[in-house]
Amino acid sequence: MPDRVIVKLGGSVITEKSGPCRIDRKRLSEVSRAISRRKGMLLTLVHGAGSCGHPQAARYRIQEGVDGSNRQGITITHAAVAGLNRAVVQALRREGVDAMGLHPLHLCVAEDGRIASFPLEPLERLQALGITPVLHGDVVADRARGASIVSGDQLVTFLAAGLACSRVGVATNVKGVLGPDGKVVPRIDAASVRDLPLGGSGARDVTGGMRGKVEELLRLAGQGIESHIFHVSRLGAFLDGKDHGGTIIGKR
């Protein structure tokens, strides 16, 4: 059985996060080359929205609940992040990876902001054929709120457990989780996280920034799955199972 691996590309890694939707195509090419060189694993990619989705979600106040008054924010937010997804898929395909975008909005239903239903069979069957699925943080229908945002980080947690992945890699634009001294914290668990002063990752992030990331990954650690947060330039090292100089989130 090939190694099942999930890689999350942070929204701030593949977009310029401060302005309107600007896709970092050079970064996408580098990432795609690193992935195309590694064979023999079942890879699932998840990316964040960055500036291609967060501003729209915030403008329409999606996280406060959706009804007739702000319903149009669903299609507008989704269109922004789906456009980014197409760019990610195209970059991978140019490097020879048979990538395919899968939109959570089309198949997932949340309940009060958490994934409640997400059939995995289409993804698993496409992957078994040799296709690399590329998912993303998205707005989805929500049983309690009309619609809500399911972040890339939440997706990673859900998919890692649902697909029984062996490793999770989170590629960011920092070296790892930084401590108060500005140095990478090499390891975090459910106990040590309480002492870390984790802030948000910047403006316009409606899904919780670095604290959100770590909290999602600690859920996985509780299920025995280790996650790795590292600078995107070290993606190859992570995929090869080598030292990436970042943070490992694991069990105590």
Added chain:
Amino acid sequence: MPDRVIVKLGGSVITEKSGPCRIDRKRLSEVSRAISRRKGMLLTLVHGAGSCGHPQAARYRIQEGVDGSNRQGITITHAAVAGLNRAVVQALRREGVDAMGLHPLHLCVAEDGRIASFPLEPLERLQALGITPVLHGDVVADRARGASIVSGDQLVTFLAAGLACSRVGVATNVKGVLGPDGKVVPRIDAASVRDLPLGGSGARDVTGGMRGKVEELLRLAGQGIESHIFHVSRLGAFLDGKDHGGTIIGKR
């Protein structure tokens, strides 16, 4: 409870079917205007692939089964019809319809060419918020064949039953089902269909042409749901419940 209606736009209605993918944007605008003028119903749209998907599906022999040798046909076929879907959605949105594309590939699994799993909750919840879902014939993962084509006609049958629709309209580029005398057959049922010399609807259609359409709709008739086949220019009449001059497929 508002009227639940499904409208199928034939692939040959919205594309030039003989050449490579050419979208009939004028036709899409007319259709979108007719839909935007009718309020107060829960509408689901389904469209065929026409020249934006059929040639790709045929070239990669998707219907003969998919494995490592022709796997790339999945992403290529899907990309073609997803591009057409974006054009349909854009045309509707320009006329004020809050339309959203939903790709069967993302959520549906077939078994030997027939839909085996298709969660309806995302579609129903988005529709309840006022969004008009726009689905399309697509390549999907298949438990028996690796992947297969689920035609727009099969989708219409499945959704009409699953969503408990009251009416199904199939907009084509002919007046209805034509008999041997060239005139519209006003009514077809499971018994009378055997006497009709129905052929395919033209080249490059891997999903069965007019005979395929009628056979799918007869399944619905068996469940007590009447379908209407009419020229696309009569879409408004169908939506208004008026005479469209076409064929009604119903129970004996």
